Amino acid sequence: MSLLPHSGKRIVFTGGSGLAGSYAISKLLEYGHKILNVDLTPLSNPDVYTLKADLTDGAQAFNSLSCHFKLTEPFREPLQTPDAVIHFAGIPRNMLVPDNELFRVNTMSSYNVIESACKLGIKKIILASSVTTYGVTYAEGDVDYPSFPVDESVPVNPMDTYATSKVCMERVASSFARRFGVDIYVLRIGAVITPDRHEEAFRGYVNEPHHWKVHGWSYTDARDLGNMCHLCVEKDGLGFQIFNATNDEITNEHPTEEFLRMVCPETPFTRVMGKYEAPFTNRKMKEMLKFQEEYPWRNQSNFKN
Ligand SMILES: NC(=O)c1ccc[n+]([C@@H]2O[C@H](COP(=O)([O-])OP(=O)(O)OC[C@H]3O[C@@H](n4cnc5c(N)ncnc54)[C@H](O)[C@@H]3O)[C@@H](O)[C@H]2O)c1
Known part of the structure; x- marks a missing residue:
């Protein structure tokens, strides 16, 4: 249980039955938040009600964000506007599906959630974007990052459909934030590592670091992602913001600058990096949201072969 004070916000969480969402929801519950999960499939968590909805349908999105959080007979709680929506x-x-279907699902569901939240008067919207928007992960062939560290000022430049759908979501979000004056915080999440996949993932990252340019030698612990969501819920008034939502350190045992000079000799540095700072740096989130990771990878196991 976290030592941070509980604020008990009412949060609609979309996609909470999935890999990342289920861990993030568990963390948010620890902080005392009340959650309604909106997903196509149920979440096996007795503390959270799942409303089954297809968010590519605007009316279903609108109703999901203006819904009771629990089924009781009769309904005991009055309908209340949620404090926040977290869209995963x-x-x-x-x-996973053909490209056009991926684009339809990701862009329509995010448009519907953002529009519904704004028109229902929800003041905080948190969106799951991705570091794939920087354009290396799903490039056609081996592409370099333009510079290190890869921070939020580095232009997004994807060639694939998934990352392009995330760029579209970010653009829609900035437009709605400007029009409605609400806080919309975009999380550019790295490769999500859950506790059950930790050992296997870091065995690969540590022992074969040259393979992991596509992940930017960075990662996001699923439980720390819950901590990040909590900080986003708590911090008001920042308007439209994009945060790299990654953990603190590079995913192998080399000091960052030394390693990056070795594997990407042509790529310039725009500033001095911390000794083990993640190349997809989370410095902005640390400065603006006071993020402190709870699950640094080095503490968790021995990843040597
Ligand atoms: N897993 C990663 O490494 C990673 C990295 C960066 C960003 N992200 C982003 O984080 C979010 C969650 O990723 P995940 O790995 O947990 O994915 P996931 O597939 O495990 O979970 C996504 C959930 O969304 C639900 N969903 C899909 N279409 C829906 C619809 N039309 N209406 C309602 N619910 C729908 C699914 O049923 C599923 O439970 C996604 O937006 C993903 O793009 C994930």
């Missing part, structure tokens, strides 16, 4: 629902990578 969508297709989480290429080649």
Whole structure:
């Protein structure tokens, strides 16, 4: 249980039955938040009601954001406007469905959630975007990052459908934030590592670091992603913001600058990096949201072969 004070916000979480959402929801519950999960499939968490909805349908999105959080007979709580919506629902990578279907699902669901939230008067919207927007992960062939660290000022430049759908979501979000004056915080999430996949993932990252340019030698612990969501819920008044939502450190044992000079000799640095700072740096989130990681990878196991 976290030592941070509980604020008990009412949060609609979309896509909470999935890999990342289920861990993020558990963390948010620890902070005392009340959650309604909106997903196509149920979440096996007795503390959270799942409303089954297809968010590509605007009317279903609108109703999901203006809904009771629990089924009781009779309804005991009056309908209340949620304090925040956290939108994780969508297709989480290429080649799960055909590209046009991925684009339809991700862009329509995010448009519907953002529009409904704004028109219902929800003041805080948090969106799951991706570091794939920087354009290396699903590039056609080996592409370099333009500079290090890869921070939020580095232009997004994808060639694939998944990351392009996330760029579209970010653009819609900035437009609605400007029009409605609400806070919309975009999380550019790295490769999400859940506790059950931790050992296997870091065995690969540590022992074969040259393979992991596509992840930017960075990652996002699923439980720390819940901490990040909590900080976004708590911090008001920042308007439209984009945050790299990654953990603090590079995913192998080399000091960052030394390693990056070795594997990407042509790529310039725009500033001095911390000794083990993640190349997809989370410095902005640390400065603006006071993020402190709870699950640094080095503490969790021995990843040597
Ligand atoms: N997993 C990662 O490494 C990673 C990295 C960066 C960003 N993200 C983003 O984080 C979010 C969650 O990813 P995940 O790995 O948990 O994916 P996931 O596939 O495990 O979960 C996504 C959830 O969204 C639901 N969903 C899909 N379409 C829906 C619709 N039309 N209406 C309602 N619900 C719908 C699914 O049923 C599922 O439960 C996604 O937006 C993904 O793009 C994930």
